[in-house]
Each structure stands twice: as structure tokens, then as C-alpha cells.
Amino acid sequence: MKRSIELTVNGETHNVFVEPWWTLKDVLREQLGLTGTKTGCEEGDCGACTVIMEGKAVNSCLVLAVEARGKAVTTIEGLAGPDGLHPLQEAFIEYGAFQCGYCTPGVLMSARALLDENPNPSIAQIREALAGNLCRCTGYIKIEQAVLAAAGKLRS
Amino acid sequence: MRFEYSEVASLDEAVSLLRQYGDGAHVLAGGTDILVMAKEERVNPEHLIDIKPIQGMAEITWDGQRGLKIGALATIRAIERSSLVMEKAPVVSQAAHLLGSVQIRNRATVGGNLCQAVPSAEMPPPLIALGATARIFGPNGYRTIPLEHLFVGPRRTSLGRQELLVELEVPAVPANTGSAYLRFSPRKAMDLAIASAAAMVRLDDGRCSECRIVLGAVAPTPIRATKAEDTLRGERPGAGVIERAAELAAAEAMPISDIRASAEYRRELVKVLVRRALLQSIAAAGAS
Incomplete structure (x- = not known):
């Protein structure tokens, strides 16, 4: 049964x-028009x-919209x-850290969460934070370099 | 994927909704497994009961008498990063670190990882090796079982339809004890174990006074390699006895061949992983 929620x-x-089975991703994209969050697997x-x-x-995609209330x-x-x-x-523009760009919003959000928690990450920590973001175009080296450069800039 | 959804604020409320909705009801914790299963229509829950609002069930606490308590709703990420877990049961934190991605670990709960009872799951082997017990709540109140008795088969637990896993208790580890958890998967990240082994060894005067060896992904449930344990107990842990224990553990494994590995390969991996896990545990026990 549909219910009204505040997001x-x-x-x-x-x-x-x-609807209770709608995911946060689908509500962001289809109800709120925020299509930067991509549908993947x-x-x-x-x-x-x-x-x-x-x-x-x-x-x-694995959070129900109703779970995101509040x-x-x-x-x-x-x-x-x-x-x-x-x-x-x-930094992603400067380093050419994307090609088709489909994975980029997700990569950027993972990187942002990492830098909020750890302003001075090592390459290994960047790799670990981004292990759950697949990129099928560029490979990951430029992404790592861009995150490292952005971390440096944010600290300065 | 279509279902109704209810949030509950107490265990009593959860049990009463599980009774009310019967077989179509399913508990929702982190959702990283059940929602995938529901999308793929491998399960078709009619009603998800979200237990996350239950207060206190995500806590990780330490008590000198009873040891480490980990609430079933503690996320894998919280366990990975908990300084208490790192200090009191480092092998549990290390196993948590191996599970999925940061995004998955931020949502997935230890209770969910255990109750989904996937044979390759990361959390059961180290917790069983440390002698963890599971506190369960149901229509008749609380009961406590050794964690290894939770697992009945692939995706099957001994929990009743109206029971929930509430908390894990990991007993305080005495001095001279070391433990290790190792797994093998083809990829370093975002992959499942094709075989795993956890070990716990206690040394007294250079002899192994207690040990547990737990195998994952090589049987319908996580299993103790009890013959391998018996071989080590009372012995000075030299290369010969360790090799014998590793071979016995490989013989005790009941692996299957599937898309990810052959049974023969898994059995060979058990031997290697058990040997290495024992060596690491013994070194850690000697150093502590």
C-alpha cells in the first residue's frame, strides 16, 4: 500500500x-527527477x-525508500x-578520470564519503573505498590520482 | 518485488508480526541479501518486518565476565572499525573487512550475514572459532545456543519461524591464545570465498591446550574440523602435527563442485588454508 514519506x-x-518495495534509487530518479544516481546491476x-x-x-538500489525516511x-x-x-x-576533469561517465556519480559519492571520514587516504585506502564501484572504460589509475589530488586540495 | 513493510520497535512486536503474517513474513535488517533475493524472485516475501528501529540491538560492548557482546544489528562496517572488536577479537574485525564493498558493509548486519546461512559467509568461521554463542528471542523468550548450532544447511538455520537472532557473545580470550581467518577467492575485492578457514590455538607451556578449526564454503554449513583439532590438542605444535591436522581437515571437508571451483580444488585449498591459519594462530599465541 502506498504511503506518504518525507525524504x-x-x-x-x-x-x-x-510503494513499500520502491528502492531509494528509483524514488530519487523517478519521483524526484534526480537522475544523476544511476541504475546499474x-x-x-x-x-x-x-x-x-x-x-x-x-x-x-538496496535501500528501500521507506528505510530512508528521516x-x-x-x-x-x-x-x-x-x-x-x-x-x-x-580533479576528475583535470585528470581525465572518466570516459563514458556512467560510473562517475557513484565513484564520486564513494570518494566523498571516504574523504569526509579520512582526509588523508593512502592509495590502498582509496582502492578499498572504491572497490564497490566498477568502471568499465578508463581503468582505475586516473580515478585514484584524481581522488588523491582532491584530498590534497581539500586539506590545503 | 512487491511486499508490505512494517517497522517494529521491540522484539515482542517483531515476534507478534511474524506470528500474524506467517510464512510470507521475512525479517529485514540491512537488506543487502534479502532485497537481491527478492528482486531475483528467489524469495517472494509478502511482508518485510524491519527490525532496525529496535533500540540497543546494534551495540558492541565489552564486559570482563562475559566477554564481547555484538548486537545482531551491528553493521559489518561497525564491526570492522570497532576498536573494541579490534582489541578483543581482531580476527572478527579482519573477517568483516573482507566482506563485500564499503557500501555493502555500511548496510549489511552481522545478524543478517549469519541468519542468511550462506556456506561461504565471512562471519561464521571466525566467530565459531572463538566460541561465540548466539542469543535468540522467540515466543517463549530467550534461549542461547553455540553459534555453530545455528546452521542447518545452505540458507537454512535452526531458528523457528517466529525467532530472531538478537546478540552474539564472544567469550574473553585467555592469554596465550592466537587466532586467524583466511579465505581464498579469485579476486581480491567483491568476491566470495571458494574456501575459508578460521583457527584458534591456545598454548600452555608450549603445548596446544585448546584449539578450534572451522571451515567455510566447503560443506553445507560452516563446520568444525574436529579430528584435526583432536590431533593438535596436547601436542607441541611442530611442522609434522600441523601438516597432519591440515590433511585431516581436508578429509573432513565435504566440498562440492560448482561454477566457482571443483571439489578437488576446494579440498586442496582447505589443506593450505588450515596449515597457514594454524601457523599464524600459533605465532600469535606465542607472542601474546
Whole structure:
């Protein structure tokens, strides 16, 4: 049975009417029009749907919308601030850390969650934080370099 | 995937909804397994009962008498990063670190990992090796069982339809005890074990006074390699007896051949993993 829930996404509160089996990913994309969060494998392997919920990176395809009630959700649309792109986004452009871009929103959200928790990560820690984000175009070296560079910029 | 959804704030409420909704009801914790199963229509729950709002069930605490208590709703990530777990049961934190991705570990719970009872699951072998017990709540109140008695078969537990796993208790590890958990998977990240082994060894005056060896992914459930354990107990742990224990453990394994590995390969892996896990445990016991 559909129910009305409040979702707080990128600091804004929305009232949405959802079926209990709708995932957070589908509600973000189809009810709120936030299509930056991508649909990938639908089973928590690829990370294309990664968002940050209560400070933690999660696969939004494996979170029910009803489970996200009252939780602070940040999507890729909330990464850039009023002053422009987030340093992670700038570094991804500078280092050419994406080609087709499909995995990029998820990678950026995982990287953001990592840097919020650990402002000075090693390459090994970056790899571990991004192990749940698959990229089928560029390989991961440029992504690692971009995250490392953004971390340095954020610390300075 | 279609179901109704209820949140519960207490164990009593959970049990009463499980009774009310009968066979179509399923407990929802982290959801990283049940939602995948539901999407693939391998299970078709009619009603998910979300137990996450139950207070206190995600806590990790230490008590000198009873040891480490880990609430069933503790996430795998919380266990991985808990300084208490790292200090009191490091092998449990190490196993948590191997499970899935950060995103999965942020949602998946230890209770879910145990109750889904997948033979290759990361958490059962180290917890069983440390002698963990499982506290269960149901219509008749609480009962406590050795964790290894939770597992009945692939995706089957000894829990009644209206019972829930509430908490794990990992007894305090005496001095001179070492433990290790090793698994083999073709990929380093985001992969399942094709064989795993956990060991716990206690040394008194250079002899093995207690040991447990637990195998994962090579039988319908995680299993103790009891013949291998018996061979080690009372002995000075030299290369000969360790090799004998590893061979006995390989013989005790009941692996299957499937898309991920052949039975023969899994059996060979058991020998190697048990040998290495014993060597690491013995070294850690000697150093502690």
C-alpha cells in the first residue's frame, strides 16, 4: 500500500508517495527527477547507484525508500556547492578520470564519503573505498590520482 | 518485488508480526541479501518486518565476565572499525573487512550475514572459532545456543519461524591464545570465498591446550574440523602435527563442485588454508 514519506535529499525535504518495495534509487530518479544516481546491476555489485546516507556510502538500489525516511541523503546533485564544482569533480576533469561517465556519480559519492571520514587516504585506502564501484572504460589509475589530488586540495 | 513493510520497535512486536503474517513474513535488517533475493524472485516475501528501529540491538560492548557482546544489528562496517572488536577479537574485525564493498558493509548486519546461512559467509568461521554463542528471542523468550548450532544447511538455520537472532557473545580470550581467518577467492575485492578457514590455538607451556578449526564454503554449513583439532590438542605444535591436522581437515571437508571451483580444488585449498591459519594462530599465541 502506498504511503506518504518525507525524504531529505541534498538538504531539501520532499513529501513523496511511495510503494513499500520502491528502492531509494528509483524514488530519487523517478519521483524526484534526480537522475544523476544511476541504475546499474540492481544488486549491490557495481556501485553506480551509490549515494551518501547519514554520512555513509550506500547502494541506493538496496535501500528501500521507506528505510530512508528521516535520514539525510546526499546525491551527486548535492556534491557541487554554491561556489561551483567540488574539488573531487574538478580533479576528475583535470585528470581525465572518466570516459563514458556512467560510473562517475557513484565513484564520486564513494570518494566523498571516504574523504569526509579520512582526509588523508593512502592509495590502498582509496582502492578499498572504491572497490564497490566498477568502471568499465578508463581503468582505475586516473580515478585514484584524481581522488588523491582532491584530498590534497581539500586539506590545503 | 512487491511486499508490505512494517517497522517494529521491540522484539515482542517483531515476534507478534511474524506470528500474524506467517510464512510470507521475512525479517529485514540491512537488506543487502534479502532485497537481491527478492528482486531475483528467489524469495517472494509478502511482508518485510524491519527490525532496525529496535533500540540497543546494534551495540558492541565489552564486559570482563562475559566477554564481547555484538548486537545482531551491528553493521559489518561497525564491526570492522570497532576498536573494541579490534582489541578483543581482531580476527572478527579482519573477517568483516573482507566482506563485500564499503557500501555493502555500511548496510549489511552481522545478524543478517549469519541468519542468511550462506556456506561461504565471512562471519561464521571466525566467530565459531572463538566460541561465540548466539542469543535468540522467540515466543517463549530467550534461549542461547553455540553459534555453530545455528546452521542447518545452505540458507537454512535452526531458528523457528517466529525467532530472531538478537546478540552474539564472544567469550574473553585467555592469554596465550592466537587466532586467524583466511579465505581464498579469485579476486581480491567483491568476491566470495571458494574456501575459508578460521583457527584458534591456545598454548600452555608450549603445548596446544585448546584449539578450534572451522571451515567455510566447503560443506553445507560452516563446520568444525574436529579430528584435526583432536590431533593438535596436547601436542607441541611442530611442522609434522600441523601438516597432519591440515590433511585431516581436508578429509573432513565435504566440498562440492560448482561454477566457482571443483571439489578437488576446494579440498586442496582447505589443506593450505588450515596449515597457514594454524601457523599464524600459533605465532600469535606465542607472542601474546
